[in-house]
Amino acid sequence: MNRSDAAGVTTFSEVVGSSHVVVCCGSGGVGKTTMAAVIALRAAAEGRRTVVVTIDPARRLADALGLAELTNEPAPISGPWDEPGHGGEMSAMMLDTKATFDGLVQRYAADSEQAERILANTFYENISGALSGTQEYMASEKLYELAVEGDYDLVVVDTPPTRNALDFIDAPQRLAHFLDHRLYKVFMAPTRGFVKAVNVAAQALTRSIAKVVGAEVIGDAIAFFGAFEGMESGFQERASHVHQLLRRSDTAFVLVASPKSDTVAEADYFATELAGHGIGVRALVVNRMQPAFAATDGTVAGGAAAIRARAASLEGTALADHYTALADARQLAEGEEGHLSGLAEKVAPAPVVRVPVQAVEVTDLEHLDALGEIMFGDAGN
């Protein structure tokens, strides 16, 4: 089903194979981190130099990927790609938001003295890890760094859980705007030589804000903005490069969803938002699908209704209960297909990849590899 017979429709394998960047997005808990790992492992096995950036992976998945400690740089994972002449390569990292932000500050500071002033600022320490959107911003920042400056054929990036796709795609611009904010300009008025009236107004404003949040916080904030003096353009420029990278034709957004009606609705919203920002969904991965228990011997062909009729006709025999159980399972699967059909049409011609719910958590490399076989179409589904 992952392969399409229709001419001109690409397969999931082709989408990943023709991409330099794959972004796994979708709402909370749908399987973004798992899918990012599966896609990266698969690409490495196929001979590509691959890196995956994960965000808060489940402990056991992190262990399987060799990420026992938080590292903000990719660490190599061994696998079949280590064979001589294979050509593939696999690295993984767990995003460290603060370390990435620090790196960005160091990059755009005019000198090490300015960088140190920012890094030591209490206000910066508080916002660099906690400001809403910082994690999204740093994920896209890391993506940019690896995609543009790294030597990889494929960069797979996981995204933080959110209901709003814009949190990720707009994050760089938001920080740039933050630094360019009117309030910031007002604060900076004294050093920028604005007219005295603005200065007086700024001081009055500062005093009233200080009453609420405390003079110390305001002092730190002013020092923080002051420390960023001259760096706005660097951030703006970087934001616009990230903006372009996310819209390149070899950057593929893979939307991960589950077949439950509420998460399908969330995925639908994601697709709308992405489209509104000039980004198409290049593949839809529907994770945790109810298995349809398809027949291999022809005895249980047909939909839930047909199987239920068969159960009724066998009432009183040893097989009736089995047919009823199968009819129930297939009815669930049909219900899920029903939830999905609108979304699948909306993202068409993007391929739709169906991943069945697994009996256990997906946390070891072997299991990830097995999911890869399903998703990339060689498990015969």
Ligand SMILES: Nc1ncnc2c1ncn2[C@@H]1O[C@H](COP(=O)(O)OP(=O)(O)OP(=O)(O)O)[C@@H](O)[C@H]1O
């Ligand atoms: N097909 C599946 N069958 C069974 N369990 C799965 C499947 N896919 C993922 N899981 C499990 O579901 C949990 C959530 O998956 P994952 O962490 O990949 O989701 P996520 O979208 O990254 O979540 P978050 O939004 O919190 O980051 C994990 O424990 C994972 O092992």
Ligand SMILES: [Mg+2]
């Ligand atoms: Mg995750």
